[in-house]
Amino acid sequence: MKFIITQDFHDVRLDRFLHKKFQEIPMSRIFRMIRKGQIRVNSKRKKLHYRLQENDIVYARIFSDPIAEKPLIHLSSEENSLAARTIAYENDAIILCNKPAGLVMHIGSGHEHGLTEIIQAYTKNPQLSFVHRIDKTTSGLVMAAKNPATARKLSELIREQAIEKYYLAVVEGVIEEDQFTLVSFLKKEHDRVAAHSDASDGAKKASSEFSVLQRGRRRTLLEARLHTGRTHQLRVQLAEIKHPIVGDPKYGRKGGKKMFLFSHRLVVPFYDIDFSLPLPESFSAALAGN
Numbered sequence: 001m002k003f004i005i006t007q008d009f010h011d012v013r014l015d016r017f018l019h020k021k022f023q024e025i026p027m028s029r030i031f032r033m034i035r036k037g038q039i040r041v042n043s044k045r046k047k048l049h050y051r052l053q054e055n056d057i058v059y060a061r062i063f064s065d066p067i068a069e070k071p072l073i074h075l076s077s078e079e080n081s082l083a084a085r086t087i088a089y090e091n092d093a094i095i096l097c098n099k100p101a102g103l104v105m106h107i108g109s110g111h112e113h114g115l116t117e118i119i120q121a122y123t124k125n126p127q128l129s130f131v132h133r134i135d136k137t138t139s140g141l142v143m144a145a146k147n148p149a150t151a152r153k154l155s156e157l158i159r160e161q162a163i164e165k166y167y168l169a170v171v172e173g174v175i176e177e178d179q180f181t182l183v184s185f186l187k188k189e190h191d192r193v194a195a196h197s198d199a200s201d202g203a204k205k206a207s208s209e210f211s212v213l214q215r216g217r218r219r220t221l222l223e224a225r226l227h228t229g230r231t232h233q234l235r236v237q238l239a240e241i242k243h244p245i246v247g248d249p250k251y252g253r254k255g256g257k258k259m260f261l262f263s264h265r266l267v268v269p270f271y272d273i274d275f276s277l278p279l280p281e282s283f284s285a286a287l288a289g290n
Contacts, residue, residue, distance in 0.1 A: 005056040008127070008148040014041065014050045014058070022062060033061070072121040073113050083122035086115070089275045093150040094143060095119065095128070096266060096275055101139040101258060105130060119144060131155055132165075132229065137249065140167070140263030141277060157270055158229070164267035167224045167234060168213075168279060170260035170286045171243040172253065175212055175220045182237040183207045186230045192250060193232040195240050206230040208237055216287040219246060221279075223264075234261065246286050260286045 009017055018030050018039065030039075037045045038061040041052070052058070075083065082100075089096040097119060099105070104114040120128050123146075130144045131154040143163075145151035157163050185196040185203035196203035207227035214221040220243070224234050232251070238244055239251035247256030260283055265276035 001060045001062055003058040003060070005052045005054055005058065007054050009052055010054040010149060011051050012148075012152070013048070014039070014046055014052060015048045017052055017058070018060065025062070038062075070126065072124065072126060073117050075118065075121050079118055080122065083118050086119070087122075088141065088277065089273070091271070091273075093146055094154075094268075094271060094273065095123070095146065096273075097130075097142050097144065098277060099134060099139055099142050099263075101137055104136045105133040105142070115142070116144075132158060134263050135232070135235075135261075137247075137259040138261045138263065139280075140261075141266050141275070142263065143266055143268075153270070154268075157268065161227065162268075162270060164265075165226045165229070165263065166265035166267075166276075167226070168262045168264045168283060169222045169224060169234060169238065170246045170283055171220050171222060171238055172218070172246060173220065173243045174215050174218065175222070175243060177212070179209075179211050181207065181209050182241065184233075184237050184240065186233065186236055188231060193230070193236050195236055204228075204230055206233045206237065208234060214287060216289060218289055219287050221283065221287050258282070 015030055015034060019027055031048055033039050034048050040059045041050060041056050043059065086097045086099065087095060088098045097115060099115050106114045106116050116130055120126055125146060127147050128144050129151050130142055131151055132143060134140065134142055143154065145154050184206045185199050186193050186206045187196055187201065187203040199205060205228060209225045209227065211223045212220055213223050226233065235245055235248055235251045244252030245259055245261050246252065247259040249256060249259065262280060262283065267274045
């Protein structure tokens with residue numbers, strides 16, 4: 001079997017390329033085949049960690065078919081309109097979407113499909129992938145790469161904290177400090193995330209920076225910048241200081257119909273992107289207590 005490496009897989013490790021193409025084959029077997037010379041690049045033996053170059057030719061003595069791309073879903077007229085409204089920004093490599101609250105990011109957990117599958121079908125691009133996610137109950141900006149090479153670069157930028165992510169949140173209570181920073185150690189426990197006093201027992205450090213934008217009689221509008229990207233980070237941190245996000249069904253007061261957490265700005269200097277969405281009208285009403 002022969003593969004000619006395209007730009008999408010330039011600089012990808014040989015073992016990871018093969019695992020993506022043959023997901024049913026254990027990595028241990030892929031390692032063994034590379035070591036025995038059953039996998040060659042440009043007719044030469046290579047190490048596991050060899051990074052593929054565009055136009056390399058990979059020869060694989062594997063007697064099974066590579067994984068085929070999943071077919072795109074069929075969009076209803078309503079989903080087609082939703083996709084068109086959702087795309088907020090687009091260039092040759094990246095799409096930013098304004099995800100509505102209540103829509104999941106991916107197929108699974110009882111959902112036939114999510115935003116990923118909808119945007120893939122709308123753009124007719126099965127390679128499109130979101131490089132970060134927000135909760136089902138959170139709305140606002142999420143970023144997708146149009147091809148694997150861009151996805152790898154964006155993931156690298158996220159690991160290096162070279163992408164700035166900002167959120168707007170309406171929280172219970174009036175916060176007196178104009179600016180403050182919260183540092184926590186968070187760990188997922190069953191269906192919740194708990195705050196710990198230190199990094200022991202698998203808890204991971206979480207850091208967020210907050211600025212007060214407006215104060216109401218009983219609530220506060222905050223802008224939050226994430227310095228880390230832990231699950232439920234802002235929700236848990238704000239609940240821990242007794243200022244839960246309004247409408248948070250898991251960490252706040254029960255009975256809310258909508259959680260007022262909004263991903264409103266993404267800054268990606270490497271791609272010269274600084275994009276923001278305005279404050280939703282419903283947030284002003286929530287701040288006033290309506």
